[in-house]
Each structure stands twice: as structure tokens, then as C-alpha cells.
Amino acid sequence: MAIEKGNAFDKQLFKRLLHFTTPYRKRLYLAALGAIVLSICAALRPYFLKNAIDLGINNRSVDHLFYYLELMVAVLLGEVLFQLLFIYFSNWIGQQVIKDIRVKLFNHMLGFKMQYYDTSAVGRLVTRAVGDMETISSIFSQGLFMIIADLLKMSVVLAFMFYESWRLTLIVLAVFPIILYATRVFQRAMKVAFEEVRTQVANLNTFVQERVTGMKIVQIFNREAIEHKKFQEINKKHMDAWNKTVWYNSIFFPVAEICTSITIGLIVWYGGLRAVGSDVVTIGLITAFITYIQMLFTPLRQIADKFNTLQMGMVAANRVFAILDTSSSIEDTGVRHLEHIKGEITFKDVRFSYIENEKVLKGVSFTANPGETIAIVGSTGAGKSTIINLLSRFYEIDSGSILVDNINVKDIPLSDLRTEIAVVLQDVFLFADTILNNITLKDPSITEAQVIESAKAIGVHDFITSLPNGYYYNVKERGAMLSSGQRQLIAFLRAYVSNPSILILDEATSSVDSHSEQLIQKAIRKITKGRTSIVIAHRLATIKKADKIIVMEKGLIIEQGSHKELLQKENGHYRNLYEVQFMQAEAS
Numbered sequence: 252m253a254i255e256k257g258n259a260f261d262k263q264l265f266k267r268l269l270h271f272t273t274p275y276r277k278r279l280y281l282a283a284l285g286a287i288v289l290s291i292c293a294a295l296r297p298y299f300l301k302n303a304i305d306l307g308i309n310n311r312s313v314d315h316l317f318y319y320l321e322l323m324v325a326v327l328l329g330e331v332l333f334q335l336l337f338i339y340f341s342n343w344i345g346q347q348v349i350k351d352i353r354v355k356l357f358n359h360m361l362g363f364k365m366q367y368y369d370t371s372a373v374g375r376l377v378t379r380a381v382g383d384m385e386t387i388s389s390i391f392s393q394g395l396f397m398i399i400a401d402l403l404k405m406s407v408v409l410a411f412m413f414y415e416s417w418r419l420t421l422i423v424l425a426v427f428p429i430i431l432y433a434t435r436v437f438q439r440a441m442k443v444a445f446e447e448v449r450t451q452v453a454n455l456n457t458f459v460q461e462r463v464t465g466m467k468i469v470q471i472f473n474r475e476a477i478e479h480k481k482f483q484e485i486n487k488k489h490m491d492a493w494n495k496t497v498w499y500n501s502i503f504f505p506v507a508e509i510c511t512s513i514t515i516g517l518i519v520w521y522g523g524l525r526a527v528g529s530d531v532v533t534i535g536l537i538t539a540f541i542t543y544i545q546m547l548f549t550p551l552r553q554i555a556d557k558f559n560t561l562q563m564g565m566v567a568a569n570r571v572f573a574i575l576d577t578s579s580s581i582e583d584t585g586v587r588h589l590e591h592i593k594g595e596i597t598f599k600d601v602r603f604s605y606i607e608n609e610k611v612l613k614g615v616s617f618t619a620n621p622g623e624t625i626a627i628v629g630s631t632g633a634g635k636s637t638i639i640n641l642l643s644r645f646y647e648i649d650s651g652s653i654l655v656d657n658i659n660v661k662d663i664p665l666s667d668l669r670t671e672i673a674v675v676l677q678d679v680f681l682f683a684d685t686i687l688n689n690i691t692l693k694d695p696s697i698t699e700a701q702v703i704e705s706a707k708a709i710g711v712h713d714f715i716t717s718l719p720n721g722y723y724y725n726v727k728e729r730g731a732m733l734s735s736g737q738r739q740l741i742a743f744l745r746a747y748v749s750n751p752s753i754l755i756l757d758e759a760t761s762s763v764d765s766h767s768e769q770l771i772q773k774a775i776r777k778i779t780k781g782r783t784s785i786v787i788a789h790r791l792a793t794i795k796k797a798d799k800i801i802v803m804e805k806g807l808i809i810e811q812g813s814h815k816e817l818l819q820k821e822n823g824h825y826r827n828l829y830e831v832q833f834m835q836a837e838a839s
Contacts, residue, residue, distance in 0.1 A: 337400065356571060364580065375456070595657065
């Protein structure tokens with residue numbers, strides 16, 4: 252639902268946004284009541300001021316003077332009370348709406364395919380979920396309701412002006428089209444400018460997020476000066492985008508001020524001449540009209556400014572709804588619930604491509620029997636990790652079928668399927684939280700006692716208790732306080748306590764020191780016992796003990812068999828790999 256550049260308002264998008272206010276109708280009505288009363292109170296003040304001057308001061312009547320002054324005070328107090336009501340509820344509704352949209356957005360993003368995140372910048376998504384949401388809230392707190400309140404005030408003021416003097420009102424309206432036209436041009440220009448602002452904000456957030464995350468690489472390769480220069484360029488584009496809005500404001504508001512001053516001058520000139528020559532126009536009426544003009548023109552100028560806020564909110568809403576409208580979720584229509592799963596895995600002629608017409612798997616077929624350990628080896632890009640991604644349904648296959656216990660994975664609810672599968676990756680992700688919470692992922696069904704018992708079983712309890720605060724040690728963002736080997740051990744424990752029926756180890760033993768490797772090998776033996784396991788690894792001990800080894804090359808399975816069987820093949824790919832790589836490892 253793209254907003255056309257230069258188009259000041261998108262009614263469909265606006266209606267969709269207003270739909271989120273439905274649960275809060277009562278408070279919406281209270282805000283509307285506040286706006287109505289405020290508009291009436293605003294128009295009454297100049298009216299009472301006119302009578303105080305004409306009936307009180309000009310007629311030297313103290314009673315009339317104090318009477319109308321008391322009415323003005325009462326109206327002023329009413330304005331204060333209902334402005335409090337209006338501002339509170341309009342802001343409250345805005346916060347409730349963005350809370351609901353943010354929850355819906357995050358829930359929608361949780362179901363996206365991994366392919367969506369492969370092609371989407373993290374910084375841009377964070378901007379949508381955080382920055383753009385706050386901008387949407389300003390639609391209600393500073394944009395929509397304020398504009399409605401100002402329009403109501405202007406309507407009531409115009410009604411009072413016509414009631415008091417239609418001749419003076421026509422003079423005011425003669426100038427009115429000029430400021431209306433200027434406002435319209437201003438709105439269209441600002442719409443385009445704010446589109447550019449939001450784009451540059453997203454670019455800036457993406458750049459900063461990526462550089463902060465990859466700061467080690469920046470410093471290792473001495474990229475500080477280059478990245479600093481790039482940041483200056485992006486920051487300048489961000490500044491230039493904002494400067495456009497400053498320029499448009501600099502033109503519009505002086506024009507609006509001149510129009511206001513000209514209108515007041517015409518009223519004083521014409522009204523003054525009429526007041527001298529007859530009693531039709533009085534000093535009180537001229538004074539009231541000067542106030543009316545301010546009340547009429549000032550909100551119009553403010554509406555232009557608030558319309559900017561509304562437009563920024565609409566641009567943000569358009570970007571957020573674009574994500575909500577993105578259909579990138581794995582279809583979860585399975586009804587075959589897994590009970591007493593054995594762990595048999597079958598791939599039948601599975602074909603898959605990340606990019607259309609660029610096949611990564613070209614007809615892969617194999618079977619892992621319950622309790623077996625299957626090792627997958629092959630060069631980088633052969634399709635090893637793709638197999639485990641497809642088994643967990645992070646991506647949809649192009650053709651063929653994947654079965655678990657002879658049930659197609661598409662017929663199994665995603666929650667059931669992924670509950671039965673635990674994955675330990677080479678690049679372990681840990682949240683900025685305690686070790687205990689990173690292991691349980693705050694699953695209430697897993698107790699601390701179970702975690703400790705499991706840690707002892709796979710031999711990592713001593714390592715954890717050696718850390719400050721033990722299981723309550725905060726590992727900081729991405730587990731920065733732990734070594735890569737320690738993070739792997741936490742990942743193994745996390746997989747073990749989930750008690751999966753199928754275990755997947757994706758290069759889980761690479762890039763670790765010898766001591767950590769010994770602990771990891773012990774953990775592997777423990778957690779793979781009695782459950783179906785798929786191991787993608789280069790470590791000799793893991794490969795040799797697998798029940799079956801699958802050798803892949805360019806998306807195809809070229810060899811299958813046990814370690815001994817594959818070594819017996821003359822000029823076999825696995826045998827060559829073993830002789831080049833694994834025999835070197837044994838000799839070292």
C-alpha cells in the first residue's frame with residue numbers, strides 16, 4: 252500500500268489505522284467531547300470581550316464589565332479542564348494503538364521465513380518496530396486529534412464571526428484562500444520531504460547497527476577512517492533531508508504571518524472607518540475580530556505544522572503496514588500431531604533453491620533410521636546446512652518431500668515439529684541474559700534443578716559454576732563474555748534440556764580449543780545417545796563413529812555408507828577427503 256509521492260493523504264491507509272482505535276471508542280468519544288467544548292469556549296472568549304468593552308467600558312457600566320469578565324474567567328477555567336481531558340485521552344489512545352500495532356508486527360515477524368531475514372537489513376526492521384511506531388503515535392497525540400480540534404475551533408469561530416458581522420467576515424475570507432493555497436502547497440512539499448527523511452533515518456540506523464555489531468572487523472582491518480567517511484556521507488544525506496523541511500517551514504510561516512497581518516490591517520481600516528461614521532461597527536467588535544482572526548489563522552498555520560506530523564506518521568504507518576502485509580510466513584496448516592515420535596527422517600527427491608532457478612539441492616534422497624547418527628560432509632556450498640534448514644521448515648522446498656516418522660513435515664504443526672528438533676549451530680547466539688535463561692529460554696517447564704542435573708550429565712556443570720554467579724552469570728549481548736567453546740557448551744546444554752527426539756549439530760565442534768573440544772565430544776556422546784542425530788562436522792571422532800556418512804557435492808549426494816565402507820571405495824570422494832584432511836589430523 253504505497254503512498255504516492257506528493258499525495259498529501261491516503262484515505263485507505265488512514266481508515267486502516269483508525270481501525271485500531273475501535274477497542275477504545277469510549278475514550279475516543281471523551282477526547283471528541285473535549286475538542287467540541289474547547290472550540291466553543293475559544294469562540295466565546297472574544298464574544299464576551301466585545302461585550303465587556305461595548306457594554307461595560309464604553310457605557311461606563313461596572314456591573315456589565317465585571318459580569319462579562321467573570322464569564323471570561325469561567326470559560327477560561329472550562330478550557331483548562333477540557334484541554335486536560337482532550338490532551339490526556341488523545342495521547343492515551345495513541346500509546347494504546349502503537350502498543351497493539353507493535354505487538355501485531357512483532358508477532359507477524361516471528362513467523363517469517365528465514366529467507367525474509369536473509370534479504371532484510373536488521374537496522375531497517377528495528378526502525379520499523381521502534382522508531383516508526385513512535386512516529387505513528389504522534390498521529391493521535393499531535394496530528395489527527397489536534398487537527399480535528401483546530402478545524403472545529405475554526406468552524407465555530409467562523410460561525411460567531413458571521414453572527415457578529417458578515418461584512419467584516421467577508422473581508423477576512425477574501426484573504427483566506429491565499430493562506431489555504433499556501434498551506435496546500437506546503438503540505439504536498441512536506442509530504443515528499445518526510446518520505447526522504449524516513450528513508451534516510453532507516454539508512455542511518457542500518458549503517459550504525461551493522462558497524463557497531465561488526466566493530467571488531469572494522470578495527471581488525473583498520474577500516475575506521477573509511478567507515479567514518481561513509482558515516483559522514485550518510486549523516487549528511489540525513490541532514491539534507493531534514494533541511495528541506497526546515498526550508499519549507501521557513502517559507503510558509505512568514506507567508507502565513509503576512510496574510511494574518513494584512514487581514515488584521517484591513518479589519519482595522521474598514522472597521523475603524525465604519526465605527527467613526529456609524530454605530531454598526533464598534534470598538535469591541537473590532538477587538539473581537541482581531542482575536543477571531545488570530546483564532547482562525549493561527550490554527551490554520553498550526554494545522555499545516557500538525558499535518559506535517561500527521562504525514563510523518565502516515566509515512567511510518569505505510570512502512571509498518573508494508574511489513575504486516577508481507578506474506579513471507581511458512582504455511583502452518585498441519586494437523587498431524589507428533590506423539591511418541593521415533594525419529595525416522597526421510598528425504599525423497601528434495602529440490603530447493605534460495606534464488607529462483609539456482610538450485611542448491613538437486614534431488615536429495617536419504618533415510619535416517621530412529622536412533623541413528625548421520626554425518627553429512629562435503630565442501631562449502633554443497634548443501635549440507637540447507638538440509639537441516641529444510642528439516643526444521645525454515646524454508647519451503649521446491650519439490651519432493653520430507654518425512655518424519657512417515658509423516659510429511661507439511662502435515663505437522665510447526666510447533667510440534669520444532670519442539671522435537673534441537674539444533675546446535677557453529678555460530679551460537681546467546682541473549683544478553685543469565686546462563687540459566689539462555690539454557691531454558693525462560694521455558695517454565697524446565698526447572699533449575701533439571702538444568703543442573705543435565706549439566707552434570709554432559710560434563711559442563713564445573714565450567715558453569717566456575718563463573719561469577721554460576722548459572723546466574725550474565726553473558727551480555729551475543730554471549731560476548733564467553734569464549735566460542737564456552738558458548739558451544741551452553742548450546743549443547745540448551746539442546747539437551749529440551750529433550751528432543753531429533754538432534755542436529757551444524758559444524759558445532761569447529762573453532763574451539765582442545766579442552767573445549769574434549770568437553771564437547773563428551774557432550775555429543777551423551778546427547779546423541781538414543782536419538783536420531785544429523786551431524787555436519789569435520790572433526791574426525793564425530794565422523795568416524797556415525798552410523799552413516801553422506802557425502803555431498805554441488806547439491807547432490809555422491810556417496811553414502813559407513814566410515815569403513817566409504818574408505819574401501821577406490822578414488823572415492825570421501826576417501827580422498829579422509830586422506831587429505833583426516834589423516835593429517837590424526838598425524839598432528
